[in-house]
Amino acid sequence: MLETAFANLRFAASMLFGVPFHERSLDRIVDGMRATIEELGALGDEANALVGGPVLDEKTRHDIQGRRFRSQAMRAARETAYYPEVLAAAGVDPAKLTYKDIARVPVTAKDTLRDNPEAFVRRTAKIATRVTSTGTTGWPTSVYFSEYELHVIGAFAAFAYMTERRLDPDDIVQIAITTRATLGMLTVTRGCAAVGMAVHPAGMLSPDHTLRLLTEKHHLPGKKPKVSVLSSYPTYFGQLVERGLELGYGPSDFGLEKVLTGGELLTDGLRRRSEQLFGELSFLQNYALTELDPMTGNLCLDGHLHFEPSAGIAEVLDPESHQPVAPGEPGVLVGTVLPPYRETTILLRYNTEDVVRALAGPFTCSLRNLPATSHVLGKLRLSARHDHGWTFMRDVQEALETVQAVPLPARYGFWAVPGGVAVEVRVRSATAQTRRALEAQLAERGVPVQQLRLVEDPAELDRPVPLRCDLQEATFDRVADHSPAVAPVPATAARGQAGTGLAVARGT
Amino acid sequence: MWGALLVVAGYAALSLLAGWAYFRRYRVTRPAFGVVSLTDVAIMLTFIVLVPYLYLTLPLWAVAGLLGVGVVSAVYLALQPLLRGRWVAVVLCLGLVGVDVALAVGQGVTGTAFLLVNDTILALVVVGAANLWAQAGMKARDAAILGGALAVYDALATWQLPVMARLLDRLLQLPLFPLFAWPVRRGTIPDIGSAGVLPQLLGVGLGDILVATVFALAMRKAFGRPAGLVAVAVTLATVVGALSLLSSGLVTTAIPVMTFLGPLMIVQYAYWRRARHGERTTRQYLQAEPQPRQA
Numbered sequence: 001m002l003e004t005a006f007a008n009l010r011f012a013a014s015m016l017f018g019v020p021f022h023e024r025s026l027d028r029i030v031d032g033m034r035a036t037i038e039e040l041g042a043l044g045d046e047a048n049a050l051v052g053g054p055v056l057d058e059k060t061r062h063d064i065q066g067r068r069f070r071s072q073a074m075r076a077a078r079e080t081a082y083y084p085e086v087l088a089a090a091g092v093d094p095a096k097l098t099y100k101d102i103a104r105v106p107v108t109a110k111d112t113l114r115d116n117p118e119a120f121v122r123r124t125a126k127i128a129t130r131v132t133s134t135g136t137t138g139w140p141t142s143v144y145f146s147e148y149e150l151h152v153i154g155a156f157a158a159f160a161y162m163t164e165r166r167l168d169p170d171d172i173v174q175i176a177i178t179t180r181a182t183l184g185m186l187t188v189t190r191g192c193a194a195v196g197m198a199v200h201p202a203g204m205l206s207p208d209h210t211l212r213l214l215t216e217k218h219h220l221p222g223k224k225p226k227v228s229v230l231s232s233y234p235t236y237f238g239q240l241v242e243r244g245l246e247l248g249y250g251p252s253d254f255g256l257e258k259v260l261t262g263g264e265l266l267t268d269g270l271r272r273r274s275e276q277l278f279g280e281l282s283f284l285q286n287y288a289l290t291e292l293d294p295m296t297g298n299l300c301l302d303g304h305l306h307f308e309p310s311a312g313i314a315e316v317l318d319p320e321s322h323q324p325v326a327p328g329e330p331g332v333l334v335g336t337v338l339p340p341y342r343e344t345t346i347l348l349r350y351n352t353e354d355v356v357r358a359l360a361g362p363f364t365c366s367l368r369n370l371p372a373t374s375h376v377l378g379k380l381r382l383s384a385r386h387d388h389g390w391t392f393m394r395d396v397q398e399a400l401e402t403v404q405a406v407p408l409p410a411r412y413g414f415w416a417v418p419g420g421v422a423v424e425v426r427v428r429s430a431t432a433q434t435r436r437a438l439e440a441q442l443a444e445r446g447v448p449v450q451q452l453r454l455v456e457d458p459a460e461l462d463r464p465v466p467l468r469c470d471l472q473e474a475t476f477d478r479v480a481d482h483s484p485a486v487a488p489v490p491a492t493a494a495r496g497q498a499g500t501g502l503a504v505a506r507g508t
Numbered sequence: 509m510w511g512a513l514l515v516v517a518g519y520a521a522l523s524l525l526a527g528w529a530y531f532r533r534y535r536v537t538r539p540a541f542g543v544v545s546l547t548d549v550a551i552m553l554t555f556i557v558l559v560p561y562l563y564l565t566l567p568l569w570a571v572a573g574l575l576g577v578g579v580v581s582a583v584y585l586a587l588q589p590l591l592r593g594r595w596v597a598v599v600l601c602l603g604l605v606g607v608d609v610a611l612a613v614g615q616g617v618t619g620t621a622f623l624l625v626n627d628t629i630l631a632l633v634v635v636g637a638a639n640l641w642a643q644a645g646m647k648a649r650d651a652a653i654l655g656g657a658l659a660v661y662d663a664l665a666t667w668q669l670p671v672m673a674r675l676l677d678r679l680l681q682l683p684l685f686p687l688f689a690w691p692v693r694r695g696t697i698p699d700i701g702s703a704g705v706l707p708q709l710l711g712v713g714l715g716d717i718l719v720a721t722v723f724a725l726a727m728r729k730a731f732g733r734p735a736g737l738v739a740v741a742v743t744l745a746t747v748v749g750a751l752s753l754l755s756s757g758l759v760t761t762a763i764p765v766m767t768f769l770g771p772l773m774i775v776q777y778a779y780w781r782r783a784r785h786g787e788r789t790t791r792q793y794l795q796a797e798p799q800p801r802q803a
Contacts, residue, residue, distance in 0.1 A: 001549050001644050003544030032542040039645035041791035044540030 004032030015310055016070050023148065026155035026490070030194050031160045037169070038196070055369040061309050066099030068338035069313060069348075073097055073105065075122060075339075076346040082119035083348065101315065107322045107334055110141065113291065117142035117345070125344040131182045131299050133290045134263070136379065136466050141254045142291050146344045150186065155293045156311075157187035158194030160298075166284055168197035172223050176210055176232040176240075177263075178471045179203040182295050187259065188231045198223050203473045204236055207243035208376070214240075215253045217439040226255025234266040236469035237274065237407030238401070258285045264468055265378065265394050269401030270408060271330045287376060289352055291345075292335045301489030302365040304372035305356065314336045314356040315349070316373055319380055327360030330390055332380055333373060355392055357484040382465055386416040390450050393465065398418035399441035400425055405434040413463035424461050430454035466497065512710040512750045519627045519680050520717050520747045523634040523688075524740050527721040531728065532799060534589040536639045536725065543645035549654045556715070557661065560675045569631040579633055580605055586636030596674035604629055605684065612683030618691050618708045627688050634718050642725035644752030645790050648735075651726040652777035656718060659770025667785045673762070686714035692755075710754060712747055716765040720747075731780040732797075742772050 007028035011285050014021045036043055058065065073094035076083035087094060090106050097105070113120060121127065128147040132140035145153075145332055161167060173192045177184050185201055192199040198220060201211055214227050231239070237259060245295050256278045274281060287297035287305050295312030297305035307314040317324060317330040327333035333352045357374035377383075378393025391414065400410040405427050412425040423442065427434050435454060455461060561593055563571050587597040608629055611622035665672045679685045689711030720743040728736025746769050753759040781787065788796070 001539060001542040001545045002548050003545070005539060008539075008542075029541070035543045035545065036541040036645070039543045039789045039791065041789075041794070044538065047540035 001032075003028055005222045006031065010088045014340050018071060018339050020148070020343070021152055021155075023151050023155075026151065030155055030162075032463050033126060033159070034194055034196065037162060043163060055063075056309065058353050061101040062373075065255070065309060065313050065338065066097070066102070068096060068175055069102055069336060070097040071337055072336065072342070072346060073348055075343075076348055079122040079124060080120055081347055082116070083346070102204050102336075102349070103324075107317065107351050108347055109351055112292075112345065113143075113350070114139055114141045117144065120347060121343045121418040122344060122390040127344060128351065129182065131290050132180070133467055134178065134181065134471065137466065138381075140360070141291060143293075143345045145244045148341065149294075149344060152341060153183060154186055156294050157191040161191035161195050166194070166282075167195055167197060167229055169257075170223050171195075171228045172218060172226070173197050173199045173229040173231060174210075174213060174221070174227045175199065176203045176204050176230060176236060177244060178389075179473065180471075181263075182398060183288070183290055184231075184263070187288070187293075188343060192229075197229070200227070202310070204233075204469070204471060205473055205475055207236075207239050208247070209475060210240060211244050211247065211249060214256060215249070220276045224255055228255050229258045230256055231260040234264045235409035235467040236264075236472075238270050238467045239259060241270070241274045241277050242408040249277060251275075251277070254278050256281060258282050260282060262286050262288055262457050265376065265397050267394075267398045267401040267410075269398065269403070273401070273404070273408060285375075286356075289335075289354070290483035291350055292337055292352065294341055295335055295337045298367060298370075299375060300363075300365040300367045300372075303375050304359060304365060304367070305375055306367040306370040306372045308370060310338070311341050314371060314373065316356055317351075318353075325358045326500060327358050330355050330377060330392070332356075333376075354378075355380050355383060355390075366403075384414055384416040384421045386420050386448065387418065388420060391416075391421045391447050395440070395445050395447050396421075399445045399447060400438065402441050403434070405429065405437060409467055409469060411458045411461060411464055411467065413461050413465055414447075415463060417450045420450040422451035422453070423447070424455060424463070426458045427456065430456055444455060510755060512690040512692045513748070513755045515627075515714055516688050516710055517744070517748050517751055519631055519688045520712055521744055523631040523717050524724060524743060525719050527635045527638045527725060528629060528663060528728065528736065528740065529633050530639055531725045534639075536585050536636065536643055537588060538640060538644045543723050543746075544641050544647075544650065546650050546653065548646075549650045552654065553657050553661070556658070560671050561663070564671070564674055564678060568678070571678070572682050572684070576605065579629060579684050582633040582636040583629060584636070584638075585640055586632045594792035604632075609683045617680060617683065617685065620691060621693065622683075623689055623709075626684065627690075629792070630685065630686065630688055630714050630717075633714065634721050636724055637718055641722045642729060643790070646722060646726050647775055648723070648726040648730035648780070651719075651723040652773045655723055655766065655770040655773035657770070658715075658719060658766040659768075661765035662764035662770070666762050666767075672764075680709075681734065687711040688717065689712065700755070710751060712751065712765060716747075716769065717743075718721075719766065720769055727776065729790060729793045731784045735776070735780045735784075738777060739773070741766065742776065743769060746772065 007025035010022045010025040011029060013019060021226060024493070033043060033047070073087070077094045086106055090104060090396065092101070092104050126146045126148070127144045129145045129150060130142055131145060132142050134140065151216070165172070175185060175188050179185060179201065189199050189201055194304065200213070207455055215232070216227070219225070259281055261283060266283060266285055271283060285299045287299070291314065293306065295314070296298065297307050297314070299305055313336045315324065315334040318335050319332050333354045333356050334349050335352060336348050336350065355377040357377065359372055359374055362368065363372060368404050376394070382393055384391045396414050397410055400406045400412055401408065406425060407428055410425065414421050414423045425438065435452060438454075439449060439452060442452075566574070583604065584597055584601045587600055588594060591597045591600065604625070608622065608625050611619060615622050676687070680687070687709070689709040691708050692710050707795055724736050724739035724743065726741045747765060749767050750763040750768070753763065
């Protein structure tokens, strides 16, 4: 307890003054939290405030963020190849920056980082790892991290898992994201390990393989008998739902209770349709981006995306003018990770190209003390600006995945045409009934559809939105022939329900 | 003389039993995370060894200040869950300490009114501090190790080194001194130190009762009510035995109580651990025996 208290003091000093975290203190806090949960069953009420930073009024928050931004800008001007010229051209003296002046710092474009990631690396940085984004909207973006930063990211993941207590030590977690998603893997494994869960970083394998793993029975002491938590991208989860129902699996085949998801849009339609396969699930969503890690957004129950102000500054700006948008208006999310969280790749006002809506406070949700935006609406590059305004991925995808005739995940494309948008979508069967159902859903969500094209083969899509489920990894096994511990036929199918079970599995 | 024994033993019993009742009924304000571990026991032992030298080195006003801060913190910790409103606890806590100081100044530290207040304050200190440690998840194993280590230290410090006698000599000049004590007729009690007031008092150290109470609570949590009650009974028997030896004049030197209690703690722990096949966590204890009322 005394050790943890000392560690806490050092941690508080870093939070307060922006000095680097003491890594051993971070580990001690993680150990102390875990020991507390093991011994007492739960952390005290103030745990969240202790590791999440104090509740700040707006003026204090601006003062602190202004100071941290200034020190980050000074480092950028002094030690990176990119910023000295850019700041000088904008007439910005980093040493004199205040919170109000942040708007004068030019926004850093995604393409600029993508083209020359090393121009953003500090000369004195101790580079340890290169991490790339998944490259949904083009060539993957590279970000360099030090051991210190990876340690901090892991520790904060552990803090979040333990303070939120939404997962339990007896859970078995399967991670089904691409194993190249270094930070995603790190945060989930570190977070789960801290809570004491058993983690299987399985990767994103064929849906058949993953479904087998999810139905596998375990006999681990103190753990649930089946995988109870799945960490996955929404589109891959959709693929599991589609394939699982096709194979005749049902809720009794699984022990899944929770799904940790992020990186893509999770729609209400997918959530509802997943109940057919897995039964009722709870979904834990957050917003994380390689370029801004560990500045992450947490989704509250009211659907706001909240950002911890000590970790970074989140702004919602007009995509073209880069001026703040009015509450309720869409804009791009622009973020700056502040010290002591980021020390290697310095990004000032980085344009994520993710679209959100600015929100007017005050909020009444559980995270009301933290600044917030709306949930992500989609990628700017994949959004369509037309005569009536904007149509975002969320508008279209929410509509499409509600319709049963659209296989999960929805494979679609959309673009601006005179008077609205053209939408193309893969359906099971291109019938008039399906068309009517889709038109109704799209209209309900305010999508001004001018052209709707239905295809039965996804290869026929002209401009498909890229899906992370397509980053699947190969394995040597032929699912139906191996894994002797697992029954090859889903129990639900074996009881005579719909599904082709073994025959279909062998055919893959 | 035997009256003094009754009062001192009575306060030791009161501290143990009040600590026990409090443990079942109230929750002290503990840190949001962090449990008492073996490292904490090592840190405590280091403090226990070093603090006497600190007290012997510092000016008297500084020693009084340190004692005051420690006592006020522990008493506040104990009172806060019992009273509505933090300020009530603060006022009561400071009031008690104020009365203690006033009586010490006005009446001297051997006056019965002062000793009554001082012993009551010490009982509250035991309740607060013991519950903080026990409710912060201290394991019975760690409490037994603490007792075992103190057994060695107490023997050395009391019998082999002059430090304990000099410490008592110094602390007994101050209010809030850490000894459950009651006056006896001058000359009837063996001189267990060189302090001017000590021959007039029969007493048992605050630290002894505090460690014994922590151990009893940790045993209660780890192995159940019988193990806790046995720990209470063993402590009281040891304390009464030591006080009787002093009161009867059979022993004429100070008795290091922990030297006798420490090994008994280790024996108890070993027995119950074997009998119960391991100790319970606080979570398991509260699941098996929910608190009658959450305060």
